Amino acid sequence: MFFILTVALLTAVYLVVGALERRPALRFRVLTAPRPYLATDIAWYGVAAVATALSVFVFRPVLSAASIAPLADRVGDLPLVAKLFLGLVVFDFVSFLVHMGLHRSDVLWNLHKVHHSTLELDGFATTRAHMLENLLRFVPGQLVLFLIGMPAPTVALTVGLAAIYGVSNHSNLDIRAPWIEAILVTPRLHRRHHVPATTQNNYAAIFTIWDRIFGTLVRTDTTNDERYGVPGEIDTYPQHFTQAVREPFHQIRQPPQPTRTAHVGEDPDRVSETTASP
Ligand SMILES: [Zn+2]
Numbered sequence: 588m589f590f591i592l593t594v595a596l597l598t599a600v601y602l603v604v605g606a607l608e609r610r611p612a613l614r615f616r617v618l619t620a621p622r623p624y625l626a627t628d629i630a631w632y633g634v635a636a637v638a639t640a641l642s643v644f645v646f647r648p649v650l651s652a653a654s655i656a657p658l659a660d661r662v663g664d665l666p667l668v669a670k671l672f673l674g675l676v677v678f679d680f681v682s683f684l685v686h687m688g689l690h691r692s693d694v695l696w697n698l699h700k701v702h703h704s705t706l707e708l709d710g711f712a713t714t715r716a717h718m719l720e721n722l723l724r725f726v727p728g729q730l731v732l733f734l735i736g737m738p739a740p741t742v743a744l745t746v747g748l749a750a751i752y753g754v755s756n757h758s759n760l761d762i763r764a765p766w767i768e769a770i771l772v773t774p775r776l777h778r779r780h781h782v783p784a785t786t787q788n789n790y791a792a793i794f795t796i797w798d799r800i801f802g803t804l805v806r807t808d809t810t811n812d813e814r815y816g817v818p819g820e821i822d823t824y825p826q827h828f829t830q831a832v833r834e835p836f837h838q839i840r841q842p843p844q845p846t847r848t849a850h851v852g853e854d855p856d857r858v859s860e861t862t863a864s865p
């Protein structure tokens with residue numbers, strides 16, 4: 588029941604954000620209409636829903652048996668609000684490390700390219716992620732929450748809130764509030780992560796502290812001429828669902844391509860040409 592409610596709530600958030608981010612007074616960029624590759628992103632949304640169901644009904648019952656007893660007792664005694672805050676901080680930190688790993692490992696980067704392949708950034712692009720990446724993201728964060736003693740309903744609430752926050756991060760909303768960014772990630776910060784020149788920055792999803800600690804936070808505005816996409820493959824990465832599902836396996840069999848980012852001011856496709864040669 589909670590799962591169905593979460594999916595229904597997420598769908599409602601998608602639709603509301605989708606409407607708001609296209610309003611002239613609220614948008615960052617003018618989005619293309621009709622929305623390109625909507626069928627692709629609806630398919631990825633379906634994949635994310637199936638992965639979430641797997642996570643809830645298959646992995647969560649197994650993971651919930653894990654706990655570090657002395658720590659779990661202390662966390663168990665905390666009031667709900669404190670548990671939820673601690674849960675979000677811990678879950679976000681584990682997600683940050685997983686996300687950084689997705690960029691730093693050649694094999695994992697091939698999976699994560701699917702998420703970076705979106706050419707326009709809006710809420711519907713949030714769940715564009717390969718099914719294997721979904722599993723990599725869902726399991727470690729929940730495992731750590733159970734290890735420190737979070738009860739299953741708090742874990743479910745934490746993961747649900749993080750998912751909703753992720754939709755806002757990918758939105759085209761033009762939110763300018765530096766004081767929020769002292770603590771929280773905003774769409775302005777996450778869109779820099781989708782610009783090839785700064786793809787290896789702004790890994791965090793909820794709290795900016797992790798990027799501050801690891802020196803990966805960039806706060807410059809994205810300009811109108813900066814495109815989103817996979818560094819070096821903006822115009823070539825498959826945009827259709829079935830091709831994109833297979834693409835990571837195709838690329839994993841290819842020789843390593845070092846272009847995970849381009850330096851600021853460089854054309855990532857030129858960087859690709861110059862660095863991909865043996
Ligand atoms: Zn990324």
Ligand SMILES: [Zn+2]
Pocket residue numbers: 702757777780781
């Ligand atoms: Zn993203």
